[in-house]
Amino acid sequence: MKRYDFSACFQRSDELGPYINPRNWIVDFEEVFFNSKAKRADERFHFCTTMIERFSGRPNPVKAVQYQRNLAELFYCTGDSRKGEALYQKIIQKERTNAWNWLDYASHYCAGPFRDFGKALSICAQGLDAIDIMEEKPACFFERETLYKKIEEIYTLLGRKKEASEWREKYMEERQAEVVFCLKMEEEKNIRSFLIKTTRTEPRRQKSPALLAAGSGI
Template sequence: MSKLVLKSETQNEWEDLMQEGYTHSMKRNSVEAVRVWTELWNRIRDVLKADDNISMEDIDGAFHGMQSIYNWTTDFEMELGNASKKDKSFAQTRIEFCKAYITKYRDKSESNLEGMKWALCESYFDLGEIEEGERLFQKYLEESPTSGWGWIGWSDQYSLFAKKHNKDNDKAIQILEKALEIEGLQDRFYALERLEDLYMKVGRQQEATEVRKHLDQMKAKNAVRPKVALPPMIKAVPVTSVKIGRNDPCTCGSGQKYKKCCGR
């Protein structure tokens, strides 16, 4: 294992870039945040390239700023997703970042890697490279078949977050139905919620009713949606009488996922 040591000058430069990006992020200025953070990522990547034995864990352990590299990488990926809604070039940056992160993270069982994998798949759909997005969703779900949010994310590419030319509710339903056949599927409640909504959209009322009964049974057993935790200094946008999940479109109309917008 590499014993990476970062010079104090490097630590200070990284810290300044990280905090500058967070300043923009807190103001909901995703484009400016990722422009700053891309510079930080380029510097981190230079360190990774200098020695094949250096991993993301080594980078995280060697950095002693206000934020951890581990937490920051998740925020960077999230803001890249936001910024790509305004400028598609950021979708390519997101792809390159996620690929590098997945490759350079030593512990392949780390849960954070799954989020990077789904973000990578989504980015290909954002760029209109549907075949590659499909290939990667299938590949990663073969590796982690019980990942509920992986199946939901794949389904969303044909429903909630689909481009007009790629809208296909029937295919979205097929993906979720296949997921729900898997024993031990994680986040089954949320997959069922998505499926109920899709059944309603295509007029399959009877199936929707059956799914709703199942959801009510899960709620009765306390298998209910956890509250969305908001980090300090960010106020939640009041929402009344609206069922909204972390991966649903935000009700503010931004076009972003709730978890990446008002649910942050």
């Protein structure tokens, strides 16, 4: 297997000037390799492993997980579902509440040589279980909505209109709940801001001369 040096993506060039960051090109590389499927498998493999090594252990691990998903997708494209499955298991152990991990994982069983709608639904159900134990916050709604839409899509592919309609309703209800939750948070934020502002601007009450005189005579 030929070796490719994608670490050069991070090297600045004096010719480009100080305002151009080579990291901006990494997204372009990733998109090209992702769309190439298995046509440039060797290059894509080295690109993904280089990026995983580069971003692993950083304060924000999102990038590393993103390239792990890209690599797992490559394994499925080359027919090695065993490696793809193993890598997705590793990914979801670290990032269980990231809906994109579950979504991409399930997608490999919705079409192609590994199509298995039952497995895809099982993966989505596991993802929902993982997300439901999160502390309620705006991100939770998006995560659930993402998987609700995927489940609706799977039932649509199966031709099961009743179940697809039920999950579409769940999705719409979740969207509505998200709006209510965010409005409530915004209202509470405004109330706190108002209270802080009035506390800071309210003048300190001065004791009346009569009270001061009475106090001095005690």
